Amino acid sequence: MSETHFETTSREMMAFIEQSPTCYHAVRHFQALLDAAGFQPLREHEPWKLAPGGRYYTVRNGSSIIAFSLPAAPYQGFLIAAAHSDSPCFKIKEKSSLETAGQYVRLNVEPYGGMLMFPWFDRPLSVAGRVTAMTGQGIETRLVNMDRDLVLIPSLAIHMNRSANQNASLNPQKDLLPLYSMAGAVPLRELIAGAAGVRPDAILSHDLFVCCRMPGTVWGANREFIASPRLDDLQCAWAAMTALLQAENSTHIPLCAVFDNEEVGSGTKQGAGSTFLEDVMKRISDVTGHSREEYQIQIARSFMLSADNAHALHPNYPEKADDANRPFLNGGVVLKYSANQKYTTDSVSAALFLAICRKAGVPVQIFANRSGIPGGSTLGNISSSHVSLNTADIGLAQLAMHSPFETAGVKDTLYLVRALTAFFNSRLTCLGDGSYRLE
Ligand SMILES: [Zn+2]
Numbered sequence: 001m002s003e004t005h006f007e008t009t010s011r012e013m014m015a016f017i018e019q020s021p022t023c024y025h026a027v028r029h030f031q032a033l034l035d036a037a038g039f040q041p042l043r044e045h046e047p048w049k050l051a052p053g054g055r056y057y058t059v060r061n062g063s064s065i066i067a068f069s070l071p072a073a074p075y076q077g078f079l080i081a082a083a084h085s086d087s088p089c090f091k092i093k094e095k096s097s098l099e100t101a102g103q104y105v106r107l108n109v110e111p112y113g114g115m116l117m118f119p120w121f122d123r124p125l126s127v128a129g130r131v132t133a134m135t136g137q138g139i140e141t142r143l144v145n146m147d148r149d150l151v152l153i154p155s156l157a158i159h160m161n162r163s164a165n166q167n168a169s170l171n172p173q174k175d176l177l178p179l180y181s182m183a184g185a186v187p188l189r190e191l192i193a194g195a196a197g198v199r200p201d202a203i204l205s206h207d208l209f210v211c212c213r214m215p216g217t218v219w220g221a222n223r224e225f226i227a228s229p230r231l232d233d234l235q236c237a238w239a240a241m242t243a244l245l246q247a248e249n250s251t252h253i254p255l256c257a258v259f260d261n262e263e264v265g266s267g268t269k270q271g272a273g274s275t276f277l278e279d280v281m282k283r284i285s286d287v288t289g290h291s292r293e294e295y296q297i298q299i300a301r302s303f304m305l306s307a308d309n310a311h312a313l314h315p316n317y318p319e320k321a322d323d324a325n326r327p328f329l330n331g332g333v334v335l336k337y338s339a340n341q342k343y344t345t346d347s348v349s350a351a352l353f354l355a356i357c358r359k360a361g362v363p364v365q366i367f368a369n370r371s372g373i374p375g376g377s378t379l380g381n382i383s384s385s386h387v388s389l390n391t392a393d394i395g396l397a398q399l400a401m402h403s404p405f406e407t408a409g410v411k412d413t414l415y416l417v418r419a420l421t422a423f424f425n426s427r428l429t430c431l432g433d434g435s436y437r438l439e
Pocket residue numbers: 084232233262308309
């Protein structure tokens with residue numbers, strides 16, 4: 001793996017992120033990649049026909065996607081990589097316009113997910129998402145991406161807030177409302193309608209977000225770092241989908257699931273806490289002619305990797321990391337452990353992942369929360385409550401998680417693509433009692 005290869009892969013991933021300001025755009029972009037690779041779309045509200053050797057994908061709510069490749073021969077189970085499509089940002093409220101002193105117009109927004117708020121100040125932001133409108137076709141949903149510097153959240157000058165550097169206490173309804181225009185400018189709804197190609201009064205509702213559109217960049221003395229919006233978790237989602245596109249397996253179904261709403265608890269109809277994954281796996285099994293018992297055997301022979309970014313040791317705050325289980329940028333794929341099972345990894349699932357990475361020559365580093373500092377949770381254990389699979393939690397090391405502009409290592413994207421490609425291509429035979437044969 002040459003230096004340039006590492007950088008090329010990370011740049012390709014960041015170009016994907018740049019074109020994916022929201023989860024809807026990320027999923028639309030994945031659909032385009034899958035279409036180009038010959039995957040066929042399946043719609044949940046229509047019957048499915050599946051052929052051995054066929055490659056397929058299905059989308060729920062325009063914001064979650066599952067893609068898979070059927071082996072040419074009868075299959076034993078599923079090899080699943082899961083990630084999430086959403087990132088913390090500001091959602092624009094239905095009534096979106098607020099005036100100040102008859103002069104300024106601000107957008108009325110509320111936080112989506114557990115965001116770091118202060119880095120959102122003083123950087124150009126845009127608006128993207130989807131609108132649902134009455135058109136000649138009936139009620140129709142269209143994606144919108146303003147893709148220009150449209151709004152900004154100005155901070156309060158230090159002269160008017162002398163303690164700004166000591167106590168930053170932020171109230172999202174007061175401090176974080178983006179400035180949109182001077183009074184009398186074209187309303188946001190009109191701009192959005194123009195971008196969507198509908199009349200303003202045709203828009204019935206919207207899911208619009210304020211998003212950071214700074215382009216990703218490679219930086220550092222040796223160009224060893226990357227920074228980009230939405231690395232959590234589009235870096236893992238892109239790596240998983242890229243690995244799936246090149247997957248070939250004769251005994252298992254490689255399946256990539258990218259879920260929306262991880263940042264707000266996964267409890268929506270399209271989140272990892274929904275029946276989406278279970279519905280798709282069950283349906284594949286049914287349509288390929290298997291009984292309920294055969295499906296349960298397939299589940300028992302399956303394995304899942306839940307891929308979500310992990311905290312690297314922060315150079316200014318080493319005391320926040322565990323004394324031994326602390327990953328670094330560029331150190332390889334992170335395997336996450338939690339005694340309380342916030343992460344699904346146990347010794348068996350860890351051993352499988354480590355064996356796959358060892359075979360593929362991919363470095364692995366270990367993460368555990370510093371005891372007493374509770375970390376975030378992720379989608380692995382939530383998904384497990386619906387489809388209970390042997391699962392390991394993995395991810396890529398990053399800094400500034402949930403900032404609008406996050407930092408990671410330039411090498412790690414390719415490490416994850418390599419690890420997941422090896423995973424999707426592996427022949428994994430379940431022997432029972434925590435034993436496997438790996439070929
Ligand atoms: Zn995440």
